[in-house]
Amino acid sequence: MRARWAGRGTYLRHVAHACVSPGTVRAMCPTPAPDDRHWDGSSRATHRPRPLRVTTTSPSRLLRAGQTGRCRHCGHRIDLYQRPDQRPIALHPAELATADVPESCRWHLSGGIAYPHGDNSAWCRIPHAVLCPHRTPTCQAGPRLEVIRRQLAVRTRRLIDTGVLTSAPPTTPQPVSPTGGPDRPxxxxxxxxxxxxxxxxxxxxxxxxxxxxxxxxxxxxxxxxxxxxxxxxxxxxxxxxxxxxxxxxxxxxxxxxxxxxxxxxxxxxxxxxxxxxxxxxxxxxxxxxxxxxxxxxxxxxxxxxxxxxxxxx
Known part of the structure; x- marks a missing residue:
């Protein structure tokens, strides 16, 4: 009986070896995954740093990363842009409906330059000086602007209470700096x-x-x-x-x-x-x-x- 089962096992091994081709046996061997793929062969997502570039035809060479700042009076975020006369202006970071902003306070952006008028769209930008709670509004604000101004005033009070915002002492310009030249020549x-x-x-x-x-x-x-x-x-x-x-x-x-x-x-x-x-x-x-x-x-x-x-x- 044992000899009969041993003969059948040898027969089955010969049949399996004959049915499987040599190429299939090599394919079944484990191979290491490439560096740019996972163990299952799927592509590995690589986050390569993408350099920021400015087109040669842009009137402004300033990147978006360099346009944000904080108001030193109220501590809120502002966006800095250049005007056509190359002077900077601080704008409110969010767009507002044109119907809620007086015509004299409407600004729009084109090519990184801020222009002091609307662009015939339903949205516009507004100077931060109009909404800053530390300053007096330069134009007659409507109900919507008053609500935003009160919200900014509450946030400023929270920043002052928590010690995040501290009022800097007023500085007077010195006529001559220690190095011999004016502080603002x-x-x-x-x-x-x-x-x-x-x-x-x-x-x-x-x-x-x-x-x-x-x-x-x-x-x-x-x-x-x-x-x-x-x-x-x-x-x-x-x-x-x-x-x-x-x-x-x-x-x-x-x-x-x-x-x-x-x-x-x-x-x-x-x-x-x-x-x-x-x-x-x-x-x-x-x-x-x-x-x-x-x-x-x-x-x-x-x-x-x-x-x-x-x-x-």
């Missing part, structure tokens, strides 16, 4: 005069690096041509009241080449000025100089030339 370039928001040696490049951070290099290059301090007449622009013919200290860049003046106007270091495709992560801190509005920043003495900063890596 007036710069003349491209046949215009601009008031900076900080000292010349503190002007930082606004371009984006390869690591998606803001460039740490200063605009005032350590080597190359630089501007000169001059005493020039304080003249008013066209359409303004005439001022007395006084002299004021101005950091003049008019003797530099057009490319060098354009580099200062775009607030870029020499390395990023040679890269036209690099985007910006912050707005340039240039404000058109108005002798009537900026009378506190008019200085009649020549300061020392700003020191050349060392280039950072």
């Amino acid at each position: 007036v710069v003349q370039l491209l046949l215009c005069r601009y008031l900076t928001h900080q000292r010349l040696e503190d002007l930082r490049c606004v371009a984006q690096t390869r690591h998606r951070h803001r460039c740490p290099n200063p605009v005032l290059a350590s080597v190359g041509p630089a501007g000169m301090w001059k005493l020039l007449p304080t003249t008013a622009r066209h359409g303004q009241l005439a001022l007395h013919d006084a002299l004021m200290a101005i950091y003049d860049l008019s003797h530099l080449s057009y490319g060098e003046q354009l580099r200062w106007r775009t607030q870029r270091c020499p390395a990023h000025a040679a890269v036209p495709g690099a985007a910006d992560l912050a707005l340039a801190c240039w404000e058109p100089f108005d002798p009537l509005l900026h009378a506190a920043h008019i200085h009649t003495r020549l300061p020392h030339s700003p020191p050349r900063p060392h280039r950072r890596g």
Whole structure:
């Protein structure tokens, strides 16, 4: 009996070996999955970083990541955009119905530039100054705007109660900084005069690096041509009241080449000025100089030339 069953087992093994082809046996062997696939052969989702780029035809080089901020008065989010006159404006982050916004407060965006009128659509943007609870409304607000303003006031009170928002003490502009130059100097370039928001040696490049951070290099290059301090007449622009013919200290860049003046106007270091495709992560801190509005920043003495900063890596 045992010999009979042993003979049948040998027969069955020979039959199974004959029915299975060698290629099938090799296919049944376990093989390791590729690196880009799971153990079952399905594709593995890889999240590769996608670089942010700005089209060459865009009038604004500012990325969306550099347009958001916080109001220093109420602590709420604001969106910063450039106006046609290249001055920044803070807009409310949400769109509102055009019927709820007065005509004088309607703004719309086109190509990254904010225009002070509607675009014939049912929605528009509104300046943050109209809704900021710390400021007086610049236009007659309707019922809908009053509701939003009260909501922002309640949130501001919560931020103050929890210690998130603290009121900064008022600072008065100092006539001369410890390095010898004004804290907010007036710069003349491209046949215009601009008031900076900080000292010349503190002007930082606004371009984006390869690591998606803001460039740490200063605009005032350590080597190359630089501007000169001059005493020039304080003249008013066209359409303004005439001022007395006084002299004021101005950091003049008019003797530099057009490319060098354009580099200062775009607030870029020499390395990023040679890269036209690099985007910006912050707005340039240039404000058109108005002798009537900026009378506190008019200085009649020549300061020392700003020191050349060392280039950072």
